[in-house]
Each structure stands twice: as structure tokens, then as C-alpha cells.
Amino acid sequence: xxxxxxxxxxxxxxxxxxxxxxxxxxxxxxxxxxxxxxxxxxxxxxxxxxxxxxxxxxxxxxxxxxxxxxxxxxxxxxxxxxxxxxxxxxxxxxxxxxxxxxxxxxxxxxxxxxxxxx
Numbered sequence: 001x002x003x004x005x006x007x008x009x010x011x012x013x014x015x016x017x018x019x020x021x022x023x024x025x026x027x028x029x030x031x032x033x034x035x036x037x038x039x040x041x042x043x044x045x046x047x048x049x050x051x052x053x054x055x056x057x058x059x060x061x062x063x064x065x066x067x068x069x070x071x072x073x074x075x076x077x078x079x080x081x082x083x084x085x086x087x088x089x090x091x092x093x094x095x096x097x098x099x100x101x102x103x104x105x106x107x108x109x110x111x112x113x114x115x116x117x118x
Contacts (some may be wrong), residue, residue, distance in 0.1 A: 006049070
């Protein structure tokens with residue numbers, strides 16, 4: 001069995017798309033408008049687990065306490081952390097507490113904690 005996608009009901013699709021494209025380097029693989037809302041699927045590549053962002057005006061939105069989405073950062077953490085800060089996000093300091101790999105966290109536009117690690 002393979003995980004196909006994870007759905008997140010977002011407040012602002014454009015802000016969420018920008019976050020995941022700019023920092024996590026996900027690419028939009030499908031985007032469409034079913035009725036009054038919009039849905040976008042993002043992934044690292046064909047056949048990979050996707051992130052489905054759903055924005056409908058009257059739908060319940062994500063409640064993210066205790067949820068962490070983790071990405072393996074390509075390149076150095078320092079540069080990615082600086083990029084996140086330069087884009088107006090609020091990244092944590094870089095943590096180095098073995099056995100966990102070096103990492104930092106940053107909340108996405110809907111409050112989901114996103115972790116980037118080496």
C-alpha cells in the first residue's frame with residue numbers, strides 16, 4: 001500500500017502554494033476549480049506522495065496543532081532558513097540534537113509546522 005496524498009483545507013490557496021513551491025520545492029501537478037473553490041495537488045515528482053491543498057469559501061479549515069510535515073532539505077539548511085526569513089516567514093533556529101538530524105521549523109500560512117532537515 002502506498003500513501004497517495006494528504007489533504008489540507010487552506011485559507012488562502014495562493015499563499016499556501018507559494019510557501020510549498022518556494023521552500024519545499026514542490027511542483028503543482030494538477031490544479032482545478034470544482035464549483036466555488038479550488039484544488040491543487042503538489043508533489044516532488046510523478047508517482048510521489050502528493051499534498052492536496054483545498055480552498056473552498058465555506059469549508060472547515062485545517063487545525064494543525066501537533067501536526068508536523070517534514071522535508072529533507074536539498075542543499076544547506078542555513079541558506080534555506082535565510083530564504084524562509086527573507087520571504088517573510090518565521091523560521092526557528094537550526095537545531096542540532098542527535099540522533100535527530102539538524103533541522104529547523106517554520107509555520108506554513110495555515111499554522112502547520114513544517115520541518116526542514118539535512
